[in-house]
Amino acid sequence: MGNNNNNNNNNNNNNNMSRKLTIVVVGDGAVGKSALTLRFLRDQFHEEYDPTIEDSYCKHLEVDGQEYTLDINDTAGQQEFRGHRTEQFLREGDGFICVYSITSASSFEQLIGFRDQIWRIKESKCVPMIMVGNKWDLSDQGERQIPTEVGARMAEESNALFVEAR
Ligand SMILES: Nc1nc2c(ncn2[C@@H]2O[C@H](COP(=O)(O)OP(=O)(O)OP(=O)(O)O)[C@@H](O)[C@H]2O)c(=O)[nH]1
Numbered sequence: 001m002g003n004n005n006n007n008n009n010n011n012n013n014n015n016n017m018s019r020k021l022t023i024v025v026v027g028d029g030a031v032g033k034s035a036l037t038l039r040f041l042r043d044q045f046h047e048e049y050d051p052t053i054e055d056s057y058c059k060h061l062e063v064d065g066q067e068y069t070l071d072i073n074d075t076a077g078q079q080e081f082r083g084h085r086t087e088q089f090l091r092e093g094d095g096f097i098c099v100y101s102i103t104s105a106s107s108f109e110q111l112i113g114f115r116d117q118i119w120r121i122k123e124s125k126c127v128p129m130i131m132v133g134n135k136w137d138l139s140d141q142g143e144r145q146i147p148t149e150v151g152a153r154m155a156e157e158s159n160a161l162f163v164e165a166r
C-alpha cells in the first residue's frame with residue numbers, strides 16, 4: 001500500500017514538473033546535423049566543417065504550459081566515428097531528427113537506412129520523426145539531386161513530418 005501511495009504522488013508531481021525527452025539527430029556525414037542543432041540552440045551558423053564524434057546538449061522549453069527538458073544528441077555521420085554508440089543512441093531516443101542533404105542522393109539513401117534501423121530497434125513504424133532535406137539554399141545553384149516531392153513522399157511513407165531547411 002505504501003508503494004502505491006508513493007507511485008501516485010510521483011505521478012502527480014510529474015504532471016507539474018519538466019518532462020524529459022531525448023532527441024537524436026541522425027544522418028550521413030556533412031549533411032548539416034551540427035549546423036541545424038547549433039542554429040536551434042544558439043542561433044549561430046558554422047561555415048567550417050568539423051566532423052562530430054558525439055555531442056550532447058540540454059535545452060529547456062515550455063510548450064502549452066508544460067515544461068520540457070530536451071536532451072539533444074548530435075551523432076556522428078562519418079562512418080569512422082559512428083562506432084557502437086549509434087545503436088544505443090537510437091534505442092534511447094524518444095524522437096528523431098533525420099537529416100539528408102538535397103544535394104546528395106547517397107545521403108538520402110543513408111537516411112532511409114537510419115529510418116529502417118530506428119524502426120527495427122523500436123519494433124514499430126510509428127516513431128516520432130522529422131525528415132529534414134537540408135542545404136535547400138544550394139538548389140538555386142543547380143546542385144539539387146533530391147526533388148522536394150521525393151523527400152515529401154519518403155516522409156509520408158515514414159509517418160514523419162517533412163521540411164526542407166538551410
Ligand atoms: N550551403 C549550406 N551549407 C551547410 C548547410 N548546413 C550545413 N552546411 C555546411 O556543411 C558542412 C557540414 O555541416 P555539419 O553540420 O558539420 O555536418 P554534420 O552532418 O554535423 O557532419 P558530421 O558531424 O560529420 O556527421 C559545414 O561546412 C556547414 O557549414 C546548409 O543548409 N547550406
Ligand SMILES: [Mg+2]
Binds near residue numbers: 034051074075077
Ligand atoms: Mg556534426
